[in-house]
Amino acid sequence: MEDKDRAASSDPTADAEFAGDTSWTLAADDSDGAYLFPGDRERSILREFVWNLEPDQPNRIGTDDGLWKPVQSSLTDSIEPVAAAPSRSNNQSISSSSSEDPPEKSTVSDDKPPEIPSKGKNKGQKRIRQPRFAFMTKSEVDHLEDGYRWRKYGQKAVKNSPFPRSYYRCTNSKCTVKKRVERSSEDPTIVITTYEGQHCHHTVGFPRGGIISHEAAFASQLAPTMSQFYYPIQLPRDNNNNNNSFSSISQPCQAYDDAEGGLSAMMPLPADVSSQSQPSTDEGLLGDIVPPGMRIR
């Protein structure tokens, strides 16, 4: 059916040089101000990925020079990650619900009765999305290196976009973090990366330097704290941004309270990361990372 998928998934290896030209924009939940995007499509994409982005946010600031500016959403202090589930009627907070599955994702290994031909995953069990956030990266490389290892588990054609969307899962068997990557249909040089969940383990390290990347920090710490970490200056609403809310959404692979480390295996806090990761020479990984609004090139 969906054979349009394989459309033009740009060869990542082709233009490695372009990887140096990488700037990014973050879309977090409104707790720090939402970064809006040049096109409605991207905006809608990110609205879906991100909690609480106003549906009708009128103040989209997409300047001609391509500068995307942080916009204060009208949602002043609803940093509740509860709204992660878009428009569902369930009002339970995601606090302790680790989305779809029990840790091991119960692959086929378990007890899959042969009489169930379909992928009868936990039926009736409503999927509760984990906290997500997305950010945009100007890069020719689709899948940016972030210090974690990902396995691709799916690719779908995106409606109204020539570019497919790729789905990745953290290869750590105990980690349920997912990531999806797609290109902006309006600006093919922009990669929209969305993380869902939080890592409960360290990065595998980088080939050069072993620096924890910004993206990794994104993935593990999620929007509120992270954005504070990255744009301490740009955030006008820092006082509103009580990071306490973060604690409620950061669940380091809860349910994995095993020897692997649990909390102890968590990523360092962004503050720590900040002090040790100035990826000045990592152009091959995430490229030059600049704060939103400081687009390079």
Added chain:
DNA sequence: CGTTTTTGACCGGCGC
């Protein structure tokens, strides 16, 4: 040979 990617099918939610 183990791991990852590819890819068609399936499933569930949502809008009409």
Added chain:
DNA sequence: GCGCCGGTCAAAAACG
């Protein structure tokens, strides 16, 4: 109820 669409599964292929 039906169709669309996003997300996931899983077998097969590709890769190292």
